[in-house]
Amino acid sequence: MRYRKKIILGLVIFAVVFIVWVLITQSGQPISTVFSENIKNLSVSIVFYAQLFTMFAISMTIINYAFYNERLEKTLEPLLCTPLNITTIWLGKLIAILFISYLWSIVITAIIVIIFRLFLSFAIPISAPILVQILVVSPLLVAASVGLVGFTLLLFKNDQVTKYINIFIIIGLTNLVVRFLQRGMIKPLIISWQLVALFFLISLILIVVIAFCTRFLKKERVI
Amino acid sequence: MSEIIRVENLSKKFGKASVLKDVNFCVEKGEVFGYLGPNGAGKTTTIRILLGILRPTSGQAMLFGEDVNKDTEEVKRKVGFVLEDQRLYERLSAYDNLEYYARIYGVPKNIMGESIKELLNFTGLWVNKDKLVGKFSKGMKQKLSIARSLVHDPEVLFYDEPTLGLDPEMQVVIKDLVISLVKDRKKTIFLNSHNLAEVQKICSKVAILQKGEILACNSLKKLQSENKKPELEVTIGDMSNNILNEIKALNFVINCQREDNKLIIKMTNYTRTQELLRFLIQKNVKIREVKEVTKTLEDVYLELIKEPEE
Numbered sequence: 001m002r003y004r005k006k007i008i009l010g011l012v013i014f015a016v017v018f019i020v021w022v023l024i025t026q027s028g029q030p031i032s033t034v035f036s037e038n039i040k041n042l043s044v045s046i047v048f049y050a051q052l053f054t055m056f057a058i059s060m061t062i063i064n065y066a067f068y069n070e071r072l073e074k075t076l077e078p079l080l081c082t083p084l085n086i087t088t089i090w091l092g093k094l095i096a097i098l099f100i101s102y103l104w105s106i107v108i109t110a111i112i113v114i115i116f117r118l119f120l121s122f123a124i125p126i127s128a129p130i131l132v133q134i135l136v137v138s139p140l141l142v143a144a145s146v147g148l149v150g151f152t153l154l155l156f157k158n159d160q161v162t163k164y165i166n167i168f169i170i171i172g173l174t175n176l177v178v179r180f181l182q183r184g185m186i187k188p189l190i191i192s193w194q195l196v197a198l199f200f201l202i203s204l205i206l207i208v209v210i211a212f213c214t215r216f217l218k219k220e221r222v223i
Numbered sequence: 224m225s226e227i228i229r230v231e232n233l234s235k236k237f238g239k240a241s242v243l244k245d246v247n248f249c250v251e252k253g254e255v256f257g258y259l260g261p262n263g264a265g266k267t268t269t270i271r272i273l274l275g276i277l278r279p280t281s282g283q284a285m286l287f288g289e290d291v292n293k294d295t296e297e298v299k300r301k302v303g304f305v306l307e308d309q310r311l312y313e314r315l316s317a318y319d320n321l322e323y324y325a326r327i328y329g330v331p332k333n334i335m336g337e338s339i340k341e342l343l344n345f346t347g348l349w350v351n352k353d354k355l356v357g358k359f360s361k362g363m364k365q366k367l368s369i370a371r372s373l374v375h376d377p378e379v380l381f382y383d384e385p386t387l388g389l390d391p392e393m394q395v396v397i398k399d400l401v402i403s404l405v406k407d408r409k410k411t412i413f414l415n416s417h418n419l420a421e422v423q424k425i426c427s428k429v430a431i432l433q434k435g436e437i438l439a440c441n442s443l444k445k446l447q448s449e450n451k452k453p454e455l456e457v458t459i460g461d462m463s464n465n466i467l468n469e470i471k472a473l474n475f476v477i478n479c480q481r482e483d484n485k486l487i488i489k490m491t492n493y494t495r496t497q498e499l500l501r502f503l504i505q506k507n508v509k510i511r512e513v514k515e516v517t518k519t520l521e522d523v524y525l526e527l528i529k530e531p532e533e
Contacts, residue, residue, distance in 0.1 A: 073310075073313070074306075074308060074310045075310050075311070075312055077276060077306060077310060078304070078306060078310050078324075078371075079327075080275075080276055081274045081275065081276060081299070081302070081304050081306075082299060082324070082327050082328065083296040083299040083300055083327070083328065083329075084327060085294070218278070219275065219276050219277075220276065220277050220278060223276055
C-alpha cells in the first residue's frame with residue numbers, strides 16, 4: 001500500500017512537471033494566425049516530451065525497487081553469491097527498467113497520436129530525426145540516467161546521500177537537455193540530425209563509462 | 224577424500240576490529256562440517272568470505288582449489304547457500320523464487336520445471352508453490368531457502384544458522400532435511416550454528432570458534448575423546464555422607480557429586496581408577512556399575528569456550 005502511494009505520487013509529480021514543461025516550450029511562440037501551425041508545433045512537442053517524460057517517470061519510480069530496496073530487503077546478498085557479477089546485475093536491472101518504461105512510453109505516445117488523429121482529425125507530422133530520437137536516442141538518454149542513478153544507489157549505503165546525488169544528476173541532465181533544446185524552447189521544437197547524433201553520443205559514452213565503473217564496485221561495499 | 228574447502232591463516236578486520244584471527248581448517252568431500260561459536264565469534268564473516276562477498280584482510284580461503292577472491296563462475300556454480308534471514312523475494316511465489324535462481328544458474332529449461340517440482344516436494348512446499356513468499360511462515364521460508372540452495376544441484380552447501388528462530392517442531396523438520404541432504408544426496412555441508420544438539424546429530428567434523436580464533440577443529444569423536452577429562456559414573460548401594468567427604472579428600476579426586484545412587488567422580492587422570500575402586504571396596508561400598516562419562520559436544524564446547532575467559 002505504502003509503495004502504491006509512492007508510485008502514484010511520483011507519477012502525479014512527473015505529470016505536473018510534464019504539463020509545465022510542454023507549456024513552457026510553447027509559451028515563447030507567437031500567436032499564430034494559422035491555427036493548424038500552432039497545433040502542429042504543439043503536437044510534435046507533446047509527443048516528444050510525453051515519450052521522454054514517461055520513460056523518466058516510470059524509470060525513476062521503479063529504480064528504487066530495483067536497486068535500493070533490493071539492498072534494504074537483503075535480497076542483493078544472495079544474488080552476489082551467484083555466478084553473476086555486479087556489472088551483470090546492474091545491466092540486468094537497467095534493461096528491465098528500460099523495457100518496462102519504454103513499453104509504457106510507446107503506449108502513451110501511440111495514445112496521443114490516436115487522440116490527435118481521432119478527435120482533432122490531425123496527423124502529427126513527425127520528422128525522421130524526431131522518430132529516431134523517440135525510438136532510439138531518448139531511451140538511450142534515459143538509460144544513461146537510470147544507469148547513473150542505479151550506480152550511485154549501489155555505491156552509497158546512505159539513502160540520504162544517494163538521494164542528493166540523484167537530485168544533482170537529474171538536475172544536471174535536465175540542464176543539459178534544456179541547453180540543447182534551447183532553440184526548441186523558444187521556437188517550435190526542432191530536432192535536427194546533428195542534435196540526435198549529439199544526444200546519441202553523450203548517452204552512449206555515459207552508459208559505457210558507468211558500465212566500466214561498475215566493474216570496480218566491490219561486493220563488500222554493495223551489501 | 225578430496226578437499227573442498229581450505230582456509231589458511233584467514234584474518235578479517237573491520238576497521239580496527241579484528242573479527243577473524245589466523246583461522247585454519249579444511250573440509251573434505253562428503254563431510255558435514257559444523258562451525259560452532261557464540262554470537263559475534265566470526266562464523267557469518269567466515270561464510271561470507273567463502274561465498275566471495277567479503278574479502279579477507281590476510282590469509283587465504285580456497286574452494287575446490289581456487290582462491291575465493293578470484294570469484295570464478297565455475298566455482299560459484301558448485302556452491303549453494305542459505306544465509307541468515309532467508310532473503311527471498313517476498314512479492315514472488317515460491318515457484319517463481321526458485322525459477323528466478325534456476326535461470327541465474329543456467330539450469331537447462333527442459334529439466335528446470337521438473338527439478339523445481341522435485342525440490343518443492345522434497346521440502347514439502349509443493350502445495351504452496353503459487354503462494355506469495357511474503358505470506359509464508361518463517362519455517363516455510365527456511366524450507367524454501369533450502370530448496371533454493373539446491374536448485375542448481377551444487378556440490379557444497381553453506382548453511383548459516385538454518386534453524387535459528389524456528390519453533391522446536393520446525394527445527395526437527397529442517398534438521399531432518401539437512402540429514403537427508405547428506406545421506407541421500409551426498410552433499411558436502413558447511414553448517415554455521417550454535418545449536419549444539421543439531422551439530423552433534425548432523426556433523427562429522429567440528430570447529431569451535433571464539434572471538435575470531437579457532438579453539439578446536441577435529442572430527443566429532445576425536446574432539447570428544449581429546450577433551451575428555453577423567454570422569455567416572457559409579458552406581459552404588461548405600462553409602463554414608465562421611466565416605467563422600469573422604470572420597471573428595473583423596474588427592475587424585477577433583478570433585479565428587481552424589482545423584483541418588485550414583486557417584487560422579489572427576490579425577491586428575493584415569494590411571495587412578497583402580498585405586499578409587501579399591502578405596503570404595505575398603506569402605507564396604509557396594510559397587511554395581513562403573514562407567515566412563517562420555518562427554519557431549521555441549522560439554523566440550525562449554526569447557527573450551529570457558530577456558531580462555533578464565
